[in-house]
Amino acid sequence: MFAFIVRRLAQAVLVMVTVAFIAFMLFQYVGDPVVFLLGQDATPEQVRELRAALGLDQPFFVQFWHFLANAAQGEFGLSLRQGAKVSRLIGERFPATLELALVAGVLALAVGIPMGVYAALRRGTFMSQVFMTVSLLGVSLPTFLIGILLILVFAVQLGWFPSFGRGDVVQLGWWSSGLLTAKGWHHIAMPAVTLAIFQLTLIMRLVRAEMLEVLRTDYIKFARARGLTNRAVHFGHALKNTLVPVMTITGLQLGGLIAFAIITETVFQWPGMGLLFIQAVTFADIPVMAAYLCLIALIFVVINLIVDLLYFAVDPRLRVEKAGGH
Secondary structure, eight states, X not given: OHHHHHHHHHHHHHHHHHHXXXXXXXXXXXXXXXXXXXXXXXOHHHHHHHHHHHTTTSOHHXXXXXXXXXXXXXXXXXXXXXXXXXXXXXXXXXXXXXXXXXXXXXXHHHHHHHHHXXXXXXXXXXXXXXXXXXHHHHHHSXXXXXXXXHIIIIIIISOOSOSSSOOOOEEETTEEESTTSHHXXXXXXXXXXXXXHHHHHHHHHHHHHHHHHHHTSHHHHHHHHTTOOHHIIIIIIIHHHHHHHHHHXXXXXXXXXXXXXXXXXXXXXXXXXXXXXXXXXXXXXXXXXXHHHHHHHHHHHHHHHHHHHHHHHXXXXXXXXXXXTO
């Protein structure tokens, strides 16, 4: 187990260094931060002074080392558009994105797993066919179209939910939460549903496929031969083994929810990191873009590491293979 963790940590460090290098290259080839800060009318003396102050006159690898050291401390300089520290901007927007992703992830699990189990156990029934049709639509329709349709129906025509914003929030130190207020839940409902639909349908189809595969295995036949009830077979044996690969996919999908909430946040004007990133791309705000890239990579690496450890702990076959030297 210790060797497994060390290997995964080494791989995580290598991935983060690679992503940091890509982010650093943004500073080198996507515009000049000195021009952004001083403008086109700056004198050559002002340009030289600022380049020296920012360390841009140093060799390439020295600049990259300083970038790595600052990134490890969560420092990415100043936003070229807003003139504020990037770390502060990310810290203000991260709670909104994380809450949206968590609510969407819980919703996708709470609805997707039961639908997948039902579609597997009641294959061929009318409701099973309805679930499969809905899942096909959820996978096929683009996220922005789902969001626009929800706004049209539930915000414009029915007036049940607000179409933008985060609602009332409660400050808990540096963290802000909208899940502690009624208006916060009111505002997060449609963005969370929009973000969850694709993940929900993916989980449903995965659970159905895995459940059908597990139900064909020999140990399920043996459990039935022992006289166990359908409830014990389906939920005590089949579902437990079905959820092992689902756990892996779900963990990675949580990182995807955080990373790819950009479209949902833009449609609903949700004040999260995705909206901040879109604004940064529009104005070529390189420090914000680099910070966003590194943060998302860190989230994926951490979630992937946790999922690998859980998978290693849950599936005894992996431990046997490692012990056998395979």
